Structures are given as structure tokens and as C-alpha cells.
Amino acid sequence: MSLIDLLTGNTSNQVAEQAENKFGINRNQVIALLAVATPLIISYLRNKSQDAKEAEALNSALDKDHNGSILNDPSQIEARQAEGGSILDHIFGGQKSTVENQLSQNTGISIDKIGPILAMLAPVVMGYIGQQKQQSNVGAGGLGDLLGGILGNATNQAQTQQSSPLNDILGSVLGGGQSQSGGNPLNDILGSVLGGGGNQQQQGGGLGSILGNIFGK
Numbered sequence: 052m053s054l055i056d057l058l059t060g061n062t063s064n065q066v067a068e069q070a071e072n073k074f075g076i077n078r079n080q081v082i083a084l085l086a087v088a089t090p091l092i093i094s095y096l097r098n099k100s101q102d103a104k105e106a107e108a109l110n111s112a113l114d115k116d117h118n119g120s121i122l123n124d125p126s127q128i129e130a131r132q133a134e135g136g137s138i139l140d141h142i143f144g145g146q147k148s149t150v151e152n153q154l155s156q157n158t159g160i161s162i163d164k165i166g167p168i169l170a171m172l173a174p175v176v177m178g179y180i181g182q183q184k185q186q187s188n189v190g191a192g193g194l195g196d197l198l199g200g201i202l203g204n205a206t207n208q209a210q211t212q213q214s215s216p217l218n219d220i221l222g223s224v225l226g227g228g229q230s231q232s233g234g235n236p237l238n239d240i241l242g243s244v245l246g247g248g249g250n251q252q253q254q255g256g257g258l259g260s261i262l263g264n265i266f267g268k
Contacts, residue, residue, distance in 0.1 A: 119182030135170035
């Protein structure tokens with residue numbers, strides 16, 4: 052399963068459905084949030100994994116608690132929400148409030164609901180990474196390359212999918228109509244995560260600026 056498959060498939064829909072039912076938020080807004088936040092979480096983890104101790108801690112957590120079963124068991128999504136909050140505290144640290152504020156501004160989801168929805172998402176992302184880790188058979192030393200590969204492959208896939216329901220959702224929710232990548236909002240997001248896209252990050256209120264502002268670009 053690729054990252055694009057995760058964002059467009061059944062798991063993403065299950066998260067969106069549960070968040071919609073619990074918080075009364077438009078499903079498309081939730082899906083747009085997932086599409087932005089998921090690569091952001093992976094990017095933060097990739098940066099952390101450059102530190103040997105952080106890589107060992109992440110490797111241990113993946114082996115112990117994140118075998119990917121959550122991807123096929125929607126009941127875990129809400130049940131592991133508290134755990135997800137702790138995961139986000141560790142991943143974002145002192146930048147957590149900045150990340151949440153930026154995501155709230157760009158998706159239109161109120162700040163009091165952004166955190167709980169992200170907490171539902173975090174164990175799903177960790178489960179996905181754990182699944183990919185098992186399939187690739189890598190240890191702590193290979194996590195940085197694994198996470199970078201996940202983001203890079205997603206960017207390549209997004210470039211070949213100029214028209215998709217996810218891009219339509221992102222365009223409508225996040226204002227991606229002015230995208231400089233030929234109308235591919237998801238590609239703008241992923242390009243920003245990987246430090247590419249130049250002008251994409253400067254579009255006021257646009258997709259690239261979401262991650263660019265968080266990273267101080």
C-alpha cells in the first residue's frame with residue numbers, strides 16, 4: 052500500500068467517517084486534513100530519525116505497538132485516540148500548537164477539534180509506517196531512508212494523477228485552484244514536505260504555504 056493509497060482508500064474514509072460522526076465536521080474537510088497532516092507527521096518522524104536515539108525509540112515503538120493491524124480494524128481508530136495524542140506530543144513537541152493553528156486556518160476546522168482528529172490519525176500513520184517497516188525489513192538505521200522513500204514515492208505518484216477525487220477535495224477545501232503544478236494540490240503539499248516547489252510555498256493561503264509556514268520556509 053502506497054501513501055496515496057492510504058489517503059484515498061478505505062482507512063482514510065473510516066477516519067473521516069468517525070471524525071464526522073463524532074465532531075460533526077464535513078467529511079471533505081477531514082479528508083483534506085488527513086492528506087496534509089499525514090505527510091507532515093511522516094516528515095517530522097523522518098527528521099527525528101536522523102538522531103540515533105530517536106531512531107531507536109521509533110523503531111522500538113513500531114515493533115511493539117504498530118504492526119499495521121489498525122489499517123484493517125476501524126474499531127481501533129477511536130479506541131486509540133488518547134494514545135494518538137501522546138504520539139503527537141512527542142512528534143511535534145513545542146511546535147504542536149503552531150502545527151494545529153496552521154492546519155486549522157487552512158482547513159477551516161476549529162482549533163478545538165483539530166487536535167482530537169489528529170489524535171485519531173496518528174496511530175493510523177504509525178500503523179502504516181510499521182507495516183512498511185515490516186515489509187522492507189529495516190531496523191532503526193534504515194528508518195530515515197524508509198520514511199523519505201514513502202514521501203518520495205507519494206510525490207511521484209501524485210505527479211501522475213493530475214485528476215483524482217482527492218485533488219478535487221483538496222482544491223475545494225484548501226483553495227488549491229491557483230496551484231502552480233497544473234492543478235495538482237496533493238503534489239503541492241508533498242513537494243512542500245520534501246523542500247521543493249519554490250513558489251508553491253508562497254501562495255497566500257494556498258497548499259504549499261501550509262507546510263512552508265510550519266517549517267519556517
